[in-house]
Amino acid sequence: MKTLVILSHPSIGESGSQQFLIQSVNDHNHVTLHHLEREYPDGIIDVKKEQNLLLQHDRIIFQFPFYWYSSPPLLKHWQDEVLTEHFAYGYRGDKLHGKEFGLVLIIGVGEKEYESGGQEGFSISELTKPFQAVAKKTGMTYLKPFSIFQFAYKTEEEKMELLIAYQQYLSLKEADSLKAKEEWMLKQLEELSYDKIPVDEAPFIIDEAISMLEDNRLELDELRLHIDHYAD
Amino acid sequence: MKTLVILSHPSIGESGSQQFLIQSVNDHNHVTLHHLEREYPDGIIDVKKEQNLLLQHDRIIFQFPFYWYSSPPLLKHWQDEVLTEHFAYGYRGDKLHGKEFGLVLIIGVGEKEYESGGQEGFSISELTKPFQAVAKKTGMTYLKPFSIFQFAYKTEEEKMELLIAYQQYLSLKEADSLKAKEEWMLKQLEELSYDKIPVDEAPFIIDEAISMLEDNRLELDELRLHIDHYAD
Numbered sequence: 001m002k003t004l005v006i007l008s009h010p011s012i013g014e015s016g017s018q019q020f021l022i023q024s025v026n027d028h029n030h031v032t033l034h035h036l037e038r039e040y041p042d043g044i045i046d047v048k049k050e051q052n053l054l055l056q057h058d059r060i061i062f063q064f065p066f067y068w069y070s071s072p073p074l075l076k077h078w079q080d081e082v083l084t085e086h087f088a089y090g091y092r093g094d095k096l097h098g099k100e101f102g103l104v105l106i107i108g109v110g111e112k113e114y115e116s117g118g119q120e121g122f123s124i125s126e127l128t129k130p131f132q133a134v135a136k137k138t139g140m141t142y143l144k145p146f147s148i149f150q151f152a153y154k155t156e157e158e159k160m161e162l163l164i165a166y167q168q169y170l171s172l173k174e175a176d177s178l179k180a181k182e183e184w185m186l187k188q189l190e191e192l193s194y195d196k197i198p199v200d201e202a203p204f205i206i207d208e209a210i211s212m213l214e215d216n217r218l219e220l221d222e223l224r225l226h227i228d229h230y231a232d
Numbered sequence: 233m234k235t236l237v238i239l240s241h242p243s244i245g246e247s248g249s250q251q252f253l254i255q256s257v258n259d260h261n262h263v264t265l266h267h268l269e270r271e272y273p274d275g276i277i278d279v280k281k282e283q284n285l286l287l288q289h290d291r292i293i294f295q296f297p298f299y300w301y302s303s304p305p306l307l308k309h310w311q312d313e314v315l316t317e318h319f320a321y322g323y324r325g326d327k328l329h330g331k332e333f334g335l336v337l338i339i340g341v342g343e344k345e346y347e348s349g350g351q352e353g354f355s356i357s358e359l360t361k362p363f364q365a366v367a368k369k370t371g372m373t374y375l376k377p378f379s380i381f382q383f384a385y386k387t388e389e390e391k392m393e394l395l396i397a398y399q400q401y402l403s404l405k406e407a408d409s410l411k412a413k414e415e416w417m418l419k420q421l422e423e424l425s426y427d428k429i430p431v432d433e434a435p436f437i438i439d440e441a442i443s444m445l446e447d448n449r450l451e452l453d454e455l456r457l458h459i460d461h462y463a464d
Contacts, residue, residue, distance in 0.1 A: 010312065043275070067312050069362035073305035080242070080299050122365045129358045130301035136353050 003170050004057035005104070007035045008064045008075035015065065017106050017151035024163050031170050032057065036074045043077060050082040055095060060140065061170065062131070063104035066147075069120075069127045079134070088138045101135040102143035102169065103128060111149045143169075160204050178219060185212050235402045236289035237336075239267045240296045240307035247297065249338050249383035256395050263402050264289065268306045275306060282314040287327060292372065293402065294363070295336035298379075301352075301359045311366070320370045333367040334375035334401065335360060343381045375401075392436050410451060417444050 005025065012018050012035070025033045034053065040046075054060060064071050071079075086093045105124070113119040114127075124147050135142035146169045148162065164185075174180045189209055237257065244250050244267070257265045266285065272278075286292060296303050303311075318325045337356065345351040346359075356379050367374035378401045380394065396417075406412045421441055 068308070068315065069365045070302055070308060073309040073312070076300070076302060076308055077305040080305070083300065119369075120365060121368050122361050126358070126361045127365060129354050129361060133301045133352060133354045133359060137351075 001059060001171070001173055002030045002032070002057045003059040003061060004053060005031060005033050005061045005063050005170065006075070006078070007033060008062070008072045008078070009035075009037060010072050010074075012037065015106070017148060018063075018065075020151070020159065020163070021063070021104070021166055024167060025170070036078055037072075040074065043074060045078055045081045047081055047084070050078065051084075051087055051095070054082070054099075057099070059100040059102065059143075059170070060096075061102045061104055064106070066105040066107045066127075069122075070130070083134070083138065094139060097139035099140045100143055101131075101138075101140035103131055103145040104166070104169065105145055105147045106151065107147055107149045109149070111147070157204060161208070164208060178215065182212060185209050233291060233403070233405055234262045234264070234289045235291040235293060236264050236266060236285060237293045237295050237402065238307070238310070239265060240294070240304045240310070241267075241269060242304050242306075244269065247338070249380060250295075250297075252383070252391065252395070253295070253336070253398055256399060257402070268310055272306065275309060277310055277313045279313055279316070282310065283316075283319055283327070286314070286331075289331070291332040291334065291375075291402070292328075293334045293336055296338070298337040298339045298359075301354075302362070315366070315370065326371060329371035331372045332375055333363075333370075333372035335363055335377040336398070336401065337377055337379045338383065339379055339381045341381070343379070389436065393440070396440060410447065414444060417441050 007018070007022070009015055009018055022033065025031050032053070062071065062075060064075055070076070083089070084093075085091075087095050105128075107124075109120060114121075114123050116123075124145055128145055131145075132142050134140075146166065148166075151159075151162075154162065168181060168184055172180050172184050185208070239250070239254070241247055241250055254265065257263050264285070294303065294307060296307055302308070315321070316325075317323075319327050337360075339356075341352060346353075346355050348355075356377055360377055363377075364374050366372075378398065380398075383391075383394075386394065400413060400416055404412050404416050417440070
């Protein structure tokens with residue numbers, strides 16, 4: 001499975017969260033990072049090139065800061081230019097059918113503010129409906145958005161957990177399945193050469209692996225209880 | 233009451249609906265038409281000027297084609313640049329408090345497609361939640377969006393009705409009240425000089441006025457019935 005991350009940010013140099021996420025993306029995981037503002041500083045989009053990029057990938061991710069509850073201007077421009085009739089929708093417009101479509105949202109405000117009565121007052125599910133509608137119109141499967149709230153306030157450990165969840169969002173086949181997460185983690189551990197990993201991060205990664213295997217064990221135990229119950 | 237129509241369209245010359253609406257707007261009704269692409273062809277926005285414009289008006293309208301369920305790139309850029317902290321939100325960011333905020337959406341697809349099960353599958357109410365959230369965040373009163381579906385298929389009579397409803401959306405104090413609509417229509421009739429109105433449109437305008445007065449009469453009759461009922 002190949003993933004295309006379409007990244008849009010009007011001033012990415014100032015974004016600690018984007019820098020943090022970007023440095024973790026490499027081609028080993030079959031992830032292509034595509035930064036629109038860097039690719040098209042004059043805003044003139046090469047439509048054919050973009051459509052070819054889409055064709056070459058199975059999972060399409062829009063990654064952007066969620067300013068005013070929507071995408072940056074250049075990403076909207078990209079949508080208007082690239083998602084053309086007969087390509088993305090309409091007669092013979094089935095080129096994106098069956099692909100997956102996800103969002104990575106960088107959000108400056110706390111998660112609780114998006115509940116009813118909160119400062120923002122509308123949920124991420126409500127506010128991202130336009131993107132869900134894009135998925136529907138183009139025949140793509142819509143993934144649950146991956147929202148990162150208040151990155152700057154996270155501890156180092158939280159940031160490492162975030163990174164693992166982000167990598168899984170980009171490259172896990174069934175991003176929600178426990179089995180897939182376990183397999184992914186085992187693969188990461190196997191591929192890990194100890195000279196590549198910073199010494200201070202090693203204990204954390206081991207802990208994360210153990211915790212995931214324990215979660216799995218708990219679920220298996222619970223399943224066994226159910227089975228025993230019905231066997232009685 | 234003064235209204236600011238912030239119009240955004242990437243290629244307005246090709247839009248029959250926009251041309252039709254624009255030619256009906258004049259300063260007599262205290263409406264300022266502000267076309268972003270014409271004002272800022274290079275995309276560099278004069279933030280102070282825009283904020284001053286906002287301060288001078290009581291009702292703010294975003295008028296745009298609803299491509300991919302959102303605003304054109306330049307209007308999003310305008311939001312990101314102009315709706316700054318300490319002006320539109322945050323500490324002392326109360327400059328827009330109490331103003332009204334509405335949307336005029338030009339939509340190429342039929343209204344029924346926005347129902348559940350329709351081709352688009354999400355309602356205009358759902359898809360415009362990001363704008364409702366902008367209103368909430370900036371302390372503005374959110375008006376029901378004014379959606380124009382499939383303008384090109386409308387008859388001349390439907391277009392004239394649309395124009396009246398559009399003018400009322402821009403300049404009526406309580407856009408939904410029958411009394412306000414009646415007063416607005418009477419004012420329009422009084423201001424009408426017969427040499428200004430095209431001969432073929434005159435019967436229509438008279439009809440519209442009669443129909444509105446009849447609606448009003450019906451409502452009054454119904455009210456009287458209720459009162460009689462309680463008096464018994």
